[in-house]
Amino acid sequence: MSEITLQIDGREVKAEEGMTILEAAQSAGIFIPTLCHHEKLEPYGACRICTVEIEARGRTNLVAACLYPIEQNLVVRTRSERVDKTRKVLLELMLAHAPDAAELQDLAQEYGANKARFEKESSFCILCGLCVRYCAEVKKKNAIGFVDRGTRREVIFIPEIASKECEDCKECFPLCPTEALQATYLLTKALMSPSSPSASESE
């Protein structure tokens, strides 16, 4: 792997070919916020909060740092007026669903996002897919998945698999940035065995 030199926030950074902007920045100790990223999982690019500004081939563009492969002499700005504004609106859009999520609130403070800007539509879930991907990629169980598409997209446990696999695992719970996951699981569990009240009490 050959070494690539790029510039992040005015600093010269050396990184390995094949790395993403996010990886290069992390290796140089430069912080880029993420929500759907996890080092054990394939980059996904759904939350777009890691959006950064790049200059390449004479053009300025916004790209997702978790996905964009670095190239020689790439110029990256992790903060700029355009980046900050984009992140602010993205946060406001997500806060409409999960207004009390701590991780979102911290970021909201940083970017001046107003959690009440858009009408509340609490699903508690921002569809980052960490749980779905962790279960599929790391645990290889596929006990949880996405259903439907567009604005109706949601995450559900697949009862047949979840009833066998989830009780002793629950490794996805701490990954959830909004704590919606645990509630979803409890709901599924309750639906799977509605007669047993202990199902929900035991958590």
Added chain:
Amino acid sequence: MPRINSPAELEELRKGILSKRDPNKPCITLCSGTACHASGSEEVAASIEEEIKKQGLSGKVDFRKTGCHGFCEKGPIIVIHPEKICYLQIEPKDIPEIISQTIKEEKVIERLLYTDPTTNEKVVHESEIPFYKNQERLVFGSNGEIDPTSIDDYLALGGYSALAKALSQMTPEQVLEEVKKSNLRGRGGGGFPAGRKWEECRNAPGDMKYVIVNADEGDPGAYMDRSLLEGNPHSVLEGLIIGAYAIGSHEGYIYVRQEYPLAVENVGTAIEQAKEHGFLGENIFGSGFDFTVKVHRGAGAFVSGESSALMTAIEGRVGEPRPKYIHTAIKGVRDRPSCLNNVETWATVPLIINKGADWFAQLGTQGSKGTKIFSLVGKVNNTGLVEVPMGITLRDIIYKIGGGIPGDKKFKAVQTGGPSGGCIPEEQLDMKVDFDELAKAGSMMGSGGMIVMDEDTCMVDVARYFLDFLSDESCGKCVPCREGIRQMLKILTNISKGEGKEGDIELLEELSQVTRDASLCALGRTAANPVLSTIHYFRDEYEAHIKEKRCPAYVCKALISYYIDPEKCQACMICLRQCPAGAISGGKNQIHVIDQEKCTKCGTCFEACPPRFGAVKKISGEPVPSPIPEEARMIARKSKENE
């Protein structure tokens, strides 16, 4: 069928087919495309076959069911060769006369001809009908000539000669250079130069490479790819094989949506025929080049037309887009180099190879060469598929070819490029249509959808419609697309319900910017175009909705009321009887009044009121005048004896 092993054998075969065909023998061609099918062409076909037998003409007249002729407004269409007499809107009952008069007696039946609405003259030949006369049908023209299930028909017109030429006389590099030189740009949406994409794929490392036909057409109102694939599948296949040769690919996919059953069937038949003739398989034309192709049926998701989503779907996974920071030409299906082009793009390739890049490049504009097929729909007289040279004006398409707006209504806008496109207003009608000009106007070429809108169209409602479509069709993976569309749709719905607020337009613009900047794929990045272009050209309509609670086009139900003008009402009872909500009170000789509480704003009364009275009014942005008092509602009529 013996394999064709060389260009010479192909030419021999073609001559053999032609020698068996008498060019002077009458041939009835019937459009059997999807639109004509819907207007009853199957029944017409049955009666043609029956009538030929009945009138003792079996073997003396040929009958061919062809693909879409394009003039769908007037289907089913019959063209009688060799004179090319064109009859429109044919019903089974017309057939006996056509056979006895036109075929036997060589007489033209006046009443079945096209009547030019401006001159009132009858037009005999297809090519003289203004709808066709102003087109340049290079790619689409053969559709009306051939039976899509007959490879002989395609071969008779010189089919597969471009493939023979490419494989026997040209190196892959030369084919690539020719396509690059032609400056053919992708007809599927983005307009990326096809030659550059091919070259990138050709140069990408890896032995396994794929070529793909994108036939996942999904724009509302667009059906040109469908009609090409249904009507002339071999042309698409031939282009694909030529592309594969240039790129160095030996495996191809045709991704066609399952909702296009006839396209799936006809392309499947075409593949089998091409295999039998040796145009697919090993050692094609004895050149040593091998190529096979599979049909992949898509499960009907708009987003699967996006190239990376389509490739994900081919892999057997949910059709969701993936980042394209590394182009799919380098890393596509199963991470292998994959060259995807749209149906029309592939179908254009044989023409370029046969006639040369210079011939192709002399058509069109500086940046957009060749012709483009548009599906011209909406409030226009001649709906259908039209193929025109790039650079033609919107006005020529809509007025010369499309025949203008029905019912003397005023043109308002034309929506191009499907849900990713925008609305172009009247002042831009003289714009030359090409990739760059449409983009400059805030719209896009897209795959060629063109929806004409008249003065009765509300632009806020149009934007709302497209965002509603996209809120269903977005895959929902990334936040800016999913949530941006959700919020924009909410705002637009509120505006159309009269609940718009000061600042909504600015908020829409801000959301548009983020959706455009931060979305993962082209669906999201262009999703705001219908919003931005309508705000740009029709801001006053948005403001009327928000500030005056008025819908200038009288479309948004929450903002309009129906009212009966007591001065004009003749108490004829027509509207009263037809009102499905029972909201109209009145009686004989008693002026009718609409109960606004009961009224569902269906508009039935407005349609029902005889134009000579014109008593029912649509109003918006103003209070409904209070009903006249009961005692004033009697109409005193002079009795007839006193007249």
